[in-house]
Amino acid sequence: MQAIILAGGKGRRLLPYTTVLPKPLMPIGDYSILEVILRQLKHYGFGRVTISTGYLHELIHAYLNSNKSLGLELSYSHEDSPLGTIGPLRLLEKLDDTFLVMNGDILTDINYRNLIESHKKKKAVATVATYQRDVNIDFGVLEKGADQKIVAFKEKPTFHFDVSMGVYVFSKKILDYVPDGEPFGFDQLMYTLTGEKAAVYSYPHTGYWLDIGRPDDYARSIEEFERYKDRFLP
Template sequence: MSKIIDKYTIMYNYTIRESIKRMDEIGIGFIAVTNEFGKICGVVTDGDFRRAILKGVSLDDDVIKIANKRFISIDPKYSDKEIKDIFKKNPIKHIPVIKNGKLVDLIIKEKFYSGEESIKYNQINLPVVIMAGGRGERLDPFTRILPKPLIPIGDKTVIEIIMDEYAKFGMKNFYISINYKGKMIKAYFEDFAGDYNISFIQEEKPLGTIGALKYLVGEIYTPFCVSNCDIIIKSDYTEIYKFHKKNGYIITIVCSLQHHIIPYGICEIENGGILKMFIEKPRYDLLVNTGMYIFNPEVLDYIPKNEAFDITDLIKIILKKGKRVGVFPISEKSWLDVGQWEEYKETIKYLKLF
């Protein structure tokens, strides 16, 4: 019991920042909050953290401030049938098992159904564009031989893992932009056994991070997802789309909440070099672009034809036009970046494939 309490709980007076880090370490998008007596007084999910960030709640506030105090729980006597009924009737992924007010177990939906039946995710049949035309210079010399999308992680390539994540949520129509070693990427998918509909966008010359999207004019008439070919996003894609649609955004950027500490004292100065403030080892919480987006089809009108064009260029134009751009926050470890060697190694460890 003590192991369960230690693993899945956190004290009510821990900061939201500390709780986000702890949830990332656990890796299930859930944590229970206890009072000073070890009794459960609330629960927090990754969705609760996201809503707090979007509302501008300080990450230095106590986690109890954002905890859900009216949560569903069970006692140890519940049968598997009763647990299934709870999961079917409620949009939850975790059920705390509580005895005398304390957590004694945690039912995790994905593990509960493992080996019996597959988890049914909400389906959103959106087209997906994977930008795979770059040279992958950060992974040199590896990418002198293989294009970045075909980097192996276990028994699959990076791009297959990316596609599998989208397919969980019903997205099986893929456009892949290619340039560098494009013939090799095409050849790989000729023998691909996956149940996906794949089309290729051939860049005749490098077109920047999103210039190739212009070729989709007349092809796509619905919102669509865009992804870099070296990132894996472990999140609920249906929630991202709901957020995009509900708020009327023309673009939604998926961003990872990153925590950075400058290991030095920082001097802020005024004109003439007068010290305004001295901050010892300041800490910053930054929302970093992951390289995953949802676009409305009208964004294609703002992309020039056959010219190098980056996402930053598009965002500037969209904002200047007064259009709405949203940011969907995810946790630090929900973003797996394999575009650099160190991150590639960390991703392999995280996915526990080697």
């Protein structure tokens, strides 16, 4: 199985840490975020992994070249200018009929093999791993009808949303929707696919997921990686 890890971003939300390190190389415990992901992919049967790089790419190359015990066939794809989340796929020459794409800055215990199998079973063009996020409203919420008439009231409700985890499975047909040589984000891809009523499915994950986007997220990732290490390194 093939995976592409998106590791080209500048990680502005994690400044000042990312002044000297690309976000995927930030350490959690005895590992970098990137190494945790690579070990997980190896565990779930992936053999080929492409690292899509940009910012401080030479550090990622040096890190992985000095750590060749992972048992994976690694390759690199470099962006000279930012191409968004999905645009870098156009730079890849060899793609399997089905492949995984994921951000290089997340901590999760998702079963990647089951995700791939779900995608194939549904004959999907794209499958998006999702996680439920709850949003608490600290005020009474009014629902209004015609002429501003109040028709319902909820006191401090909680709303539930399914959010993208930054983990996707694509069929090679996805390239038909991706422009060549220009930035193209996940949001643009979703607008295009849903607009054309393509076979796009979600894969709900009820385990652990953390987007390591801000300094407080990073501090949390260090603490929880040590607490639940067996879940992240099966």
